[in-house]
Every structure is written in C-alpha cells, then in structure tokens.
Amino acid sequence: MHRRHPEIDPQLLSETDEQRQLRTVLRDLYAEASGIEEVRKHLATPRGYDEALWARLAGEIGVHGLAIPEEYGGSGFTFAELAVALEESGRALYCAPLLPTVVLAAHALLLSGDRTACERYLPRIADGTLTATVAGFGPDGRSGGSREPAVTAEQGSNGWVLCGRADFVLDGAGAELVLVRAGTPAGPRIFACEPAPGTCLRTPRRVLDETRRQALVEFRGAPATAVGTAEQAEGAVSATLDTGRAALAAEQVGGSGHALGATVAFVAQRHQFGRPIGSFQAVKHRLADVLVALEAARSGSAYATACAAIASPQLPVAACAAAVVCSETFRMATAEYVQLHGGIGFTWEHPAHLYVRRARGAEVLFGTADQHRTRLAGLVGLAPRPAA
Amino acid sequence: MSGIPEPDEFRAEARTWLAGVARPRATGGEWGSGSDSVAVFENWTEEQEREHTARVQEWERTRYDQGWSALNWPQEYGGRSLPAYYEQLYRGEEAAFDVPHRPEIFPVTQALVAPAIGLWGTEEQKSRWLVPMLRTDELACQLFSETEAGSDLAAVRTRAVREGDDAWVLTGHKVWTSGARVATWGVAVCHTDPDVRKHAGITVFLVRMDAPGVTVRPIRQMTGGTSFNEVYLDGVRVPDTDRLGPVGEGWRVTLSVLAAERLDSGSLGLDNADRALDLAGNLSRPLTGGEQQRAADLHLRTLVQRLMGLRVTAALVAGREPGAEASVGKLYATETMRRTSDLVSELLGPSLVADTGEWGTYAWTEHLLGAPGYSIAGGTDEIQRTILAERVLGLPKEPVR
Structure with missing residues (x-):
C-alpha cells in the first residue's frame, strides 16, 4: 500500500460498544465528582489532585489497569480503552497524574520487557497505589536536540547510582517512582529510582498549566535499579514517547x-x-472551522490510538501526525472558547483560561509542532537530502 | 436471495472480478515520465469529451452488466441490495486497476440523479429512467445554478408554464453545468408559481437535452479551459410525465440531490496533494527547512483526510450513521487543495509561472487556477460552514427579515 495511506483496519478507528459504555460511565463520574470547581479546589492542595477520586478511578472503574496485562494486575484491555479514559479526563480537565503514571511509566516498564520490574511496579500502578513518571526521555529543549542523556548512571558498591538533572519532569516532585533514562558506559539505559530526600532534590517549577505539575529533578547519587537491557532502552524510550x-x-x-x-x-x-x-454568520463560521478541526483531530487521534493498541510499526508516523493536528486543534478551540465568550471568557472565574493553559502546555509537552513535522519528514522520506 | 457478503469477502471477490476485466494500474511509474497533468477540471474539446465519455460508458456498461455496479439498488434495477458503502469498498479495489477516470457527469447521473428518481419518481419514471441511467446509456446533467441564483438556489428565475394538461413550457438560462454536451437529460429546477413564497413555487423537470429550444454553450473558466456550460432553455416543451416529484415540491427534490452531492467529496484533492509530495521528494535540490515543514504538513493532512474517509466507512460498516466526520469533508478537502498550491509554489518558484518545457512544472498552473473552483462548486465554503453550524452544531438560523 502507498505509504501515505493509513495502514489500519478501519474498524479499529470506530468505537466499540464497550468503549462507548466506558465513556458514558466516566463522563458521568467526572460530572458528578470532578467539576471545574473541584478541580480548582484540588489544585491548591499539596499533592494537587483529588486522591479519593484517583482511588475510585483505579478501584471502581479500573482506569489505571486498562492497558496493563492481567499478569501484572491489570485488566488486559488495550491502549484504545485507556485512550477513551484519557479523552474524558482531558474533557473534564481532571488534574491527577494519569499521563505520567499509567501512560508513560507503565508503558516504559512494559516496553522495557523487564519482567521483574513489571512485576514489582505495575500491580501498584494498576491498583492506584503508586504514582510514577519518567525523566530524561525527551530532549529537554535546552540540549539543542542532543540525545546525550543529562543523567548518568554509575555502578557503585551497592548497585547503580544516578547523577545529573532532568527538567520538566511531569509530576516530578510528587511521583513515588521515576523511570530515568541515564547514560552508562554501554549506552543509555532505563533506571527505576524511588526518590529519597537525601539523594534526590526535587524542585517544583512554577507552571502555566497547574493541572499538570512539573519539576526539576536533580539526582545526587540516587540509588536505582536498571530496567531492561541497554539494547532495548532507546527503542523503549522512543515507543514510550x-x-x-x-x-x-x-x-x-x-x-x-x-x-x-x-x-x-x-x-x-x-x-x-x-x-x-x-x-x-461571523460566529457560526468560526465554530464550523473548529468543528472541522475537531474532526481532523479525532481522526488523527483515533489512528495514533489504534497504532498504539496493536503496536503497529506505523505508530511513529501516526504519533507525529496526531501531535501536530491535535495540538493545533486544541489551541484553536480554546482560543475560540475565550474569544466567543467575550468579556466573561477573559475572567479568572471562567474555566476557559484553564483550558487555554492546558492547550498551551500540551502543545510543547513531547516536542513542538516543528519538531514533530521534522521527524515526520524523516520518517516518510521528505527529509532534506545531504548536499552532494 | 443471497445474504450480504462480509466486507473482506466482497473486496476479494471484487479484486478477482477486476483482474479478469482490467489491467492493474502501473504503480508509480518513473517520476518525470508519463502524463504530468494535474488539472482540477477536465479541459476537453467537445470531440475529446465525447470520445472519453464513450470510453467510460463502455466500462460502466461492463460493470453494470456483470453485476458490479448499482450495488445498493434492488435486483430489478440491476443491483444487489447491498449497503451503500459497498460502493466505496468496490472503489477502493478498483483504484488499483487501470480503468477510465469517470468525469463528473457519471457520478451526477448514477449517484445524484438516479437516487432522486428512486425517491421521487413515479413507477413509470423509475422503470423508464433508472436502468438506462445506472447503466449510463442515458446521462443526466444538473440544470441548477443561474446567474442570479448561486448560493441562493431557490431564487431561480427559469419559469415552467403549463401548456394544456399534459405539458409544460420552460424558459430560462442555466449556468455552470458540467457534461451538458454529452448529457441526454438535464434536471431543471424551475419556478412554477410566482405567487407563493419562493421555496414553495419550485418544480423539477427532466428535460431532453436534444429537445428543440435547448442550446448549450461552453463557459470558459479562469483556468482558460472550458469544463462547464451554460444552457439556454427557450420555450422548451416538456411533457408532464417528465416532471420529477409533485408540482411545488421541487425544493425538496432539489435538496435530496444536493445532499448526495455533499457526501463523497472527501477524497477531493488527494491525488494532486500526493503528486505535490512526490514533487517534494523528487526535487533535484535539498528541501529548505520551511519547505520540509510545509511538505510534512501536507503529508499529515492527506493522512488525516483519508482517515476521515475511513471513519465514515467504519461507522457505516458498524451499522451506524456517520457523524460530523461525514459533513466536514468538503471544507477539509478545499483547504488541502489550497495548501497543495502553496507547497508547489514554494517548490517550483519561477518555473511554476513561466513554462520552461520541463516535465511536471508549468503543468501545476492547472491546479493553481482550478483549485479555487471547488471552494465554490457544490456549495461554497461559506455555505458549507453555515450548514455545519446550523445542522451539526445546532446553532440558530439567521432571523428572517
């Protein structure tokens, strides 16, 4: 098939009855337990989210374990079901660290292929008793795109210890487990670190989007265990992102x-x-444009989700495309959210700015649109050819 | 009656049948050879149009006679009573074979006019018209727009006046008709009652295009070519048996034709976008950073546009009405066409606008000048936005003054 055509069974782009039910359950739950006032209230707490609701989501509904295999305490559904939960969480602006815990950390563990680490951590992620994140996975925006890890791991007398710093770590000040990409003599590897105050300095960053906390994490001889092999590490990091x-x-x-x-x-x-x-008409046409953009975003997102669910080799292309189109759509939809509400939409009290903040935060989270397009160009053969 | 085949089974069957009657399309071909045409609208002389139409008709008859056309129609009309999206499944397979490209008059006849006849026609009309139209022995064009009735189609001035009990006389001037030179029938939207509010006074007729008083003249569009026509109706006598739908109900008949027109525009522009991306990949110099960004953006746009189409199919296969994804297609597609022009302009620079004779360069002016037509034809981008806002988002209509 032509490489510009989506390579996916169209049925995987369409919601199953089970997924629709999950969506309804979550939408109702968020409406009842996590309205925008609740979100604001919990942002001001030390941990920054509703821990009781977190436990309900994990326990009653099993959100955390959706994409975790049964052997590790999950329910063994696929990423497609998890994506439904994330869409509803995004709709409600649910501010708990689902993304770093159940997506990034859980998938880094799964993709590492390290059974011991999976058995140790995934059951606790699935039951909602462990929050986790990743650090040093992406270029941090300051290293000029260098893939040289800013954290290094050294083998000490009692095992590995980490040194160096990772910035913009999601939930970095609160997560109980940090999966760190760190350099070793054999190349970058993934390490599991349970931060302790003496060896790990965690400084929360002041953030535009308070629903998604970030921190600078400095490792000062922090004990860690290696997860997976050096050979698999970069592939697992890339697939996790x-x-x-x-x-x-x-x-x-x-x-x-x-x-x-x-x-x-x-x-x-x-x-x-x-x-x-x-x-x-001036108002109608702006909203029609948002609708067109939203359908484009839904399509891009559905493809990326389907590719992630079946571990398709098309995932990198699909992920880049989804990142660009969904970021663009969210930015546009939230800009119109403010504009078309007029003065009330510009007030602190109105929720619109919380979504603007979320949109602006999200669009640079795993690379900027330019970076995604550059990567896409390389993947599909549009990269500049080296001058002869 | 056999049951409905599974989509995969149906596709495989279609492939087998196609392999027996058509050659596979040459894949890709060498960049820099073959046709470099990227015309958005066909630009034919009358003779070329007739020749090409005859070739397509021959293929369509083969398809119909061997049971691979009219798939969603009942057996009495040569079909198999399959769900509508089986046509899309078939097309997906057909795309891999070297079959003649269908100019607009074919989908207009088979997918717009025939269904309207199925919906509104009398039994006599259905038995007289449907098989010949589905088999494309008869071709039907749309006599809709007028110079003073574009987006506001209900403002048509073409009059139909009763002559005795069994005939009407039509007088008026229609514009932007594709395929009028090869069509045997024209579907004319006329005013029959000037005394009622405008939508209530409309009636639709099928007019023989060879009837006395019908004159077809080509319109030269901004590409320089002629792909459309104006049609003069000067006292054309039409028997009452060729009236489609009740007198005064023509607006509803017209809407059912227009609704069909808006679907299936989702794949518009993709071929040329692909060609522009091929151009980017085959340039003899490295892409600049900006060009690369633009090209990557167009690439992901074509991906998303195709995904929207797949989502529509997937919804239909699952037995659901597709949602908004089915109605946003045309607006998304016209933007793809604009961005294709913009990328090509970056890539080619001066050789886009001055003909050096080089393959695949100046030919793009056909796209550049043709693309704006699709933001106007079949409901302008602005009309599409209003439709989306009112019918999909449910926003209030403009107050009636």
Missing part, C-alpha cells in the same frame, strides 16, 4: 470537545442586538 503522544492527543481531543461544546451552548443563549450571537 510515541505512546505518550497518542495519549496526549486523546486528551487534547477531549479538551477541544469541551471547548467547542461549551462555546456552542453559550452562543446559542447569549443575546446581543436582540438575537442569539450564535445566529450571526
């Missing part, structure tokens, strides 16, 4: 869906000049 992009795309679709829905509802009831502002 692509899975993260697919997950983020699903969240972005959810957030965009909220922005469009809330704006449509508002312009239909807000009257100016004696008529609903939604009856003005």
Whole structure:
C-alpha cells in the first residue's frame, strides 16, 4: 500500500460498544465528582489532585489497569480503552497524574520487557497505589536536540547510582517512582529510582498549566535499579514517547470537545442586538472551522490510538501526525472558547483560561509542532537530502 | 436471495472480478515520465469529451452488466441490495486497476440523479429512467445554478408554464453545468408559481437535452479551459410525465440531490496533494527547512483526510450513521487543495509561472487556477460552514427579515 495511506483496519478507528459504555460511565463520574470547581479546589492542595477520586478511578472503574496485562494486575484491555479514559479526563480537565503514571511509566516498564520490574511496579500502578513518571526521555529543549542523556548512571558498591538533572519532569516532585533514562558506559539505559530526600532534590517549577505539575529533578547519587537491557532502552524510550503522544492527543481531543461544546451552548443563549450571537454568520463560521478541526483531530487521534493498541510499526508516523493536528486543534478551540465568550471568557472565574493553559502546555509537552513535522519528514522520506 | 457478503469477502471477490476485466494500474511509474497533468477540471474539446465519455460508458456498461455496479439498488434495477458503502469498498479495489477516470457527469447521473428518481419518481419514471441511467446509456446533467441564483438556489428565475394538461413550457438560462454536451437529460429546477413564497413555487423537470429550444454553450473558466456550460432553455416543451416529484415540491427534490452531492467529496484533492509530495521528494535540490515543514504538513493532512474517509466507512460498516466526520469533508478537502498550491509554489518558484518545457512544472498552473473552483462548486465554503453550524452544531438560523 502507498505509504501515505493509513495502514489500519478501519474498524479499529470506530468505537466499540464497550468503549462507548466506558465513556458514558466516566463522563458521568467526572460530572458528578470532578467539576471545574473541584478541580480548582484540588489544585491548591499539596499533592494537587483529588486522591479519593484517583482511588475510585483505579478501584471502581479500573482506569489505571486498562492497558496493563492481567499478569501484572491489570485488566488486559488495550491502549484504545485507556485512550477513551484519557479523552474524558482531558474533557473534564481532571488534574491527577494519569499521563505520567499509567501512560508513560507503565508503558516504559512494559516496553522495557523487564519482567521483574513489571512485576514489582505495575500491580501498584494498576491498583492506584503508586504514582510514577519518567525523566530524561525527551530532549529537554535546552540540549539543542542532543540525545546525550543529562543523567548518568554509575555502578557503585551497592548497585547503580544516578547523577545529573532532568527538567520538566511531569509530576516530578510528587511521583513515588521515576523511570530515568541515564547514560552508562554501554549506552543509555532505563533506571527505576524511588526518590529519597537525601539523594534526590526535587524542585517544583512554577507552571502555566497547574493541572499538570512539573519539576526539576536533580539526582545526587540516587540509588536505582536498571530496567531492561541497554539494547532495548532507546527503542523503549522512543515507543514510550510515541505512546505518550497518542495519549496526549486523546486528551487534547477531549479538551477541544469541551471547548467547542461549551462555546456552542453559550452562543446559542447569549443575546446581543436582540438575537442569539450564535445566529450571526461571523460566529457560526468560526465554530464550523473548529468543528472541522475537531474532526481532523479525532481522526488523527483515533489512528495514533489504534497504532498504539496493536503496536503497529506505523505508530511513529501516526504519533507525529496526531501531535501536530491535535495540538493545533486544541489551541484553536480554546482560543475560540475565550474569544466567543467575550468579556466573561477573559475572567479568572471562567474555566476557559484553564483550558487555554492546558492547550498551551500540551502543545510543547513531547516536542513542538516543528519538531514533530521534522521527524515526520524523516520518517516518510521528505527529509532534506545531504548536499552532494 | 443471497445474504450480504462480509466486507473482506466482497473486496476479494471484487479484486478477482477486476483482474479478469482490467489491467492493474502501473504503480508509480518513473517520476518525470508519463502524463504530468494535474488539472482540477477536465479541459476537453467537445470531440475529446465525447470520445472519453464513450470510453467510460463502455466500462460502466461492463460493470453494470456483470453485476458490479448499482450495488445498493434492488435486483430489478440491476443491483444487489447491498449497503451503500459497498460502493466505496468496490472503489477502493478498483483504484488499483487501470480503468477510465469517470468525469463528473457519471457520478451526477448514477449517484445524484438516479437516487432522486428512486425517491421521487413515479413507477413509470423509475422503470423508464433508472436502468438506462445506472447503466449510463442515458446521462443526466444538473440544470441548477443561474446567474442570479448561486448560493441562493431557490431564487431561480427559469419559469415552467403549463401548456394544456399534459405539458409544460420552460424558459430560462442555466449556468455552470458540467457534461451538458454529452448529457441526454438535464434536471431543471424551475419556478412554477410566482405567487407563493419562493421555496414553495419550485418544480423539477427532466428535460431532453436534444429537445428543440435547448442550446448549450461552453463557459470558459479562469483556468482558460472550458469544463462547464451554460444552457439556454427557450420555450422548451416538456411533457408532464417528465416532471420529477409533485408540482411545488421541487425544493425538496432539489435538496435530496444536493445532499448526495455533499457526501463523497472527501477524497477531493488527494491525488494532486500526493503528486505535490512526490514533487517534494523528487526535487533535484535539498528541501529548505520551511519547505520540509510545509511538505510534512501536507503529508499529515492527506493522512488525516483519508482517515476521515475511513471513519465514515467504519461507522457505516458498524451499522451506524456517520457523524460530523461525514459533513466536514468538503471544507477539509478545499483547504488541502489550497495548501497543495502553496507547497508547489514554494517548490517550483519561477518555473511554476513561466513554462520552461520541463516535465511536471508549468503543468501545476492547472491546479493553481482550478483549485479555487471547488471552494465554490457544490456549495461554497461559506455555505458549507453555515450548514455545519446550523445542522451539526445546532446553532440558530439567521432571523428572517
């Protein structure tokens, strides 16, 4: 088949009945237990999210274990079911560290192929008793795109210890487990580190999007265990990031869906000049453009999700495409969310800015749009050819 | 009655049949050889149009006679009563074979006019028209737009006046008709009652294109070529038996034709976008950073556009009505066409606008100048946006003044 055609069974782009039920359950739960006022309230707590709801999601619904195999305490569904949960979480702006824990850390463990590490950590991720994240996986935006790890691992008398720093670590100040990509003489490897105050300095960053905390993590001889082999490490890191992009795309679709829905509802009831502002063509056409963008984002996200669910070799292309189109859509949908609400949309009290912050934060989380396009160009043969 | 075959089984069957009647399409071919045409609208002389139409008709008859056309129609009309998306499944397979490219008059006849006849026609009309149209022995063009009735189609001025009990006389001037030179029938939207509010006074007729009083003249569009026609109706006598749908109900008949037109525009522009990406990959110099960004962006756009199409198919296969993904296709596609022009302009620079004779360069002017037509034809981008806002998002209509 031509390489520009999606390589996927179209049925995988369509929601199953089970997925639809999960969506309904979660949408109801978030509406009941995690409205925007609850989100604001929990942002101000030390851990930054509703820990009781976290436990309910893991226990009652089993969100955390959806994409974790049964042998590691999960329910053995696929990434497609997890993506439904993430879309609904993104729609509600649920601010717990689902992305770093159940997507990034869980998939880094799974993709590492290290059974011992999986057995040790995945059951606790699945049951909601462990929060986790990854560090040093992506270029941190300061290293000029260098893939040289900023953290190094050395074999001491009592095992591996980590030194160096990783910035922009999601939930870096709170996560109980950090999977770190660190350099060793045999090349970069993944390490599991349970941070302790003496050997790991964690400084929360002030962040634009408070629903997604980040921290600078400095390892000062932090004890760690190697996860997987050096040979598999870079592949696992790259696949983890692509899975993260697919997950983020699903969240972005959810957030965009909220922005469009809330704006449509508002312009239909807000009257100016004696008529609903939604009856003005200028307003209608802007929202029609958001709808077109949202359908594009849904399509890109569905493809990335399907590729992640079946571990397709197309995942890198699909993840890049989804990252670009879903970031663009979320940015546009939230900009219209503010604009079409007029003055009220510019207030602190209105939720629109929380979504703007989420959108701006998300679009640079796993690389910028330019970086995704550059990578895509390389993957599909559009890279600049080296001058002869 | 046999049951409905599974999609995979059906596709395999289609492939087997196609392999017996058509040659596989030469894959890719050498870049730099073969046709470099990227025309958005066909640009034929009348003779070329007739020749090509005859070739397509021959293929369509083979398809129909051997049971691979009219798939969603009942057996009495030569079909197999399959769900509508089996046509898409068939097309997916057909794309791999070297069969003549169908100009617009064919989908207009088979996918727009025939279904409207199926919906609105009398039993006599159905038995007289459907088989010849599905088999493309008869071709039908749309006599819809007028100079004063574009987006506001219900403002048509073409009048149909009763002559006795069994005939009407049509007078008016229609524009932007594709295929009028080869069509045997024209579907004319006319005013029959000037005394009622505009939508209520409309009636639809099928007009013989060779009837006395019908004059077809080509319109030269901004590409320089002629792909459309204007059609003059000067006192054309039409028997009442060729009226489609009740008198005064023509607006609903028209809408059912237009609704079919808006679907299936999802794959618009993809061929040329692919060609532009091939151009980017085959340039004799390295792409600049900006060009690479633009090309990657177009690449992911074609991917997403195809995914939207697959989602529509997937919904239909699952027995669900597709949602918004089915209605946003045309707007997404016209943007793809614009971005294709923009990328090509970056890539080719001066050799796009001055003909050096080099293969695959100046030929792109056909795309550049043709692409804007699709943002107008079949409902302008602005009309599409209004439709999306009102029918999909449910926003209030403009107040009636």
